[in-house]
Amino acid sequence: MSKLSDQAFLLSDQYGDASNLDARIQLHRRFSTNKYGWTHWAFDQLTLPPVCRILDLGCGPADLWAENLDRIPAGWDITLTDFSSGMVAQARENLRDCGRPFAFGLVDAQSIPYDDASFDAVIANHMLYHVPDKVKALAEMRRALRPGGKLYASTVGETHTWELFETIARFDPEGQFQHEIPTYTLENGAAQLAPWFSAITLHRYEDDLEITDAEPLIAYVMSMGEAKSVFTDDRLAQLVAYVNEQIATHGAIRITKDTGMFEAIAPRAATEVAN
DSSP states (O other), X not given: OOTTSOHHHIIIIISSSSHHHHHHXXXXXXXXXXXXXXXXXXXXXXXXXXXXXXXXXSOTTOHHHHTTGGGSOTEEEEEEEESOHHHHHHHHHHTTTSSSOOEEEEOOTTSXXXXXXXXXXXEEESOGGGOSOHHHHHHHHHHHEEEEEEEEEEEEOTTTTHHHHHHHHHTOTTOOSOOOOOSSOXXXXXXXXXXXXXXXXXXXXXXXXXXXXXXXXXXXXXXXXXXXXXXXXXXXXXXXXXXXXXXXXXXSEEEEOOEEEEEEEOOSSTTOOOO
């Protein structure tokens, strides 16, 4: 099984708590060329009525909501869920003093424990490529949505951060660190959504990274998969020296990003399908 969707690996190594994700988020916050951040842009895409029920699957530390608190309509009833209890705990903590009610739950997207047609919107931010059975998860999302309800499912493209993995490969001649292209991408996402949803639209977020400090880039690398076994003392020192040399020579390390969000509608009738 791919480590991108190996839930045992993800819980034990990657997402037992928010620390690895935070290391990655901090790099994007500091060095993204698009200064209108992802969480604000993603919130902008939520074209929903002032009164509605929203299910967030894979909410992580709840940054989408914590960073848009003053923009959330009073009539939105929001349930935040994740398959990691550590992430749910962090989401609770981050919203503990926010002054508005959120519901929380430990949920596997492949078996959503809510009634049919319970929600007006389902949000799946950068999480579908971590789900072992996406067919089952998408069917569950469709089931949980009311007819005409919306799915917002973000992901990355196949070339997202490719320069980063080229750099890693320089210092991993044995190929221990395997870069896997996600199975749900901007290139193939619409086709995967089409059996369950109609009017599928891709919204792209224009951004790249220009990194001028080695430390957060190294922290990002070390948060990933096999990095701790690949980058032991000497090899890590070589990577740090290389990154610092590149920044000194070129002023920054530039990394391509390719990110976006699919918006799709739960059909009102069985015959209503995507084009």
